[in-house]
Amino acid sequence: MKTFFLWSIASLYSIFSIAQDSPSQIDIVDFKTAAVDIYVNENSEIISGTVSYNLTILKDTPSLFIDAKNITRYDVKVDGKPVKADYNEKQIVVESRFRESATHDISIEFSTQPNTALYHIDKDNDGKWDQIWTQGQGKYTSNWLPSIDDMNDKIVWDISITAPSQYQAISNGVLLETTEVDKNRKWQFNMDIPMSSYLIAMVVGNYEVAKKMSASQKQMELYYYPEDLQKIEPTYRHTIKMFDFLEQEIGIEYPWKVYKQIPVKDFLYSGMENTTATIYSDQFVVDDIAFNDGNYVTVNAHEMAHQWFGNLVTETSGKHHWLQEGFATYYSMLAEQEIYGEDHYYMTLFENAESLIAQTKAGRGTALLDPNASSLTFYQHGAWALHALRGEIGDADFKLSVRTYLKQYAGRNVTTDDFLKIVSNTSGKDMSEFKNRWLT
Known part of the structure; x- marks a missing residue:
């Protein structure tokens, strides 16, 4: 439950993604x-x-x-x-x-x-x-x-x-x-x-940096305060493994040449997935002993997954926010499964379901495509929708759909229907019932 609690705190900033409205001039x-x-x-x-x-x-x-x-x-x-x-x-x-x-x-x-x-x-x-x-x-x-x-x-x-x-x-x-x-x-x-x-x-x-290399030869820059030299390994534990896993699982190479992670003091949230440069709270900078009580792994995986889902391909509006947060949550769960095993993955799904059920019983449940949905809905419900979709269309079609989606819309903005159209074309299945059950 501690990992889930920390992850929930990391999720809070999602409610600000549609906080300010500005006139659009993209047609001009x-x-x-x-x-x-x-x-x-x-x-x-x-x-x-x-x-x-x-x-x-x-x-x-x-x-x-x-x-x-x-x-x-x-x-x-x-x-x-x-x-x-x-x-x-x-x-x-x-x-x-x-x-x-x-x-x-x-x-x-x-x-x-x-x-x-x-x-x-x-x-x-x-x-x-x-x-x-x-x-x-x-x-x-x-x-x-x-x-x-x-x-x-x-x-x-x-x-x-x-x-x-x-x-x-x-x-x-x-x-x-x-x-x-x-x-x-x-x-x-x-x-x-x-x-x-x-x-x-x-x-x-005031920073120093530890430079690593991923399997695909992408440079990883792991920043730290000079006094935290001994905390580099436990703070960034599993970072390279998760990065390599996500590239392989997603099927699309990390789009940029460098990936940086920078701790800061008094950060508003747990982490933020700025393109190529994740900023995160220095409360996650830990030594070997503190790692067991609370660590950066979940937040690390979530912000890393955003580099594909949110940064490379971006929602058109808050109505489709799950395309960023649901995807990032789902793929961070897969990355943690690679580290901690299948039981951890299914326990996380169970805990997420319990939280969603409690939200509904309290009268606060909303559709996933509601732009005013809670962070719990965008993140955990979104991850559950993807878990269900993978089970419905099969592993091969799911992976092919995601790869096609990222290739087709790289550097662009998307809607839920853009994604579902690709899923339908790939799997040959009508996604209307899935959309109705899981999204609306």
């Missing part, structure tokens, strides 16, 4: 790439920088917007020329003659003082921050970075961070280079697959 403009250059001030909590977007206009429009909150200063240019822009506390609205099929570069120089989504942590209570981390799920990244809240507009993000040289900066993707800038250091990261902005990560702090 397609943001292609973003180059972010962030400056972190050692003596301030103000974040400043520049973000430059390359975009294509899909339909004539006199203006477009970039989501932005807590902005204290901004300057906008289109194709290198200053343009009129207004700020309404939620978006920077850029005015220009945007013509269909035209491509443009929009750059925003800005400063922001975020009150959420990016946190300065004073670990030693000396009145100065010594760690920064972000939490973007819930469409919160725009609280510190002018970005696109709509998860259906996926962008290739390249991020650079200039921070005090005594710290290490970590973000999504491969580290290309570091350069010295006065008393600071600039870290430049590269991504090559588009992703939703809620998956952007930034961590600045």
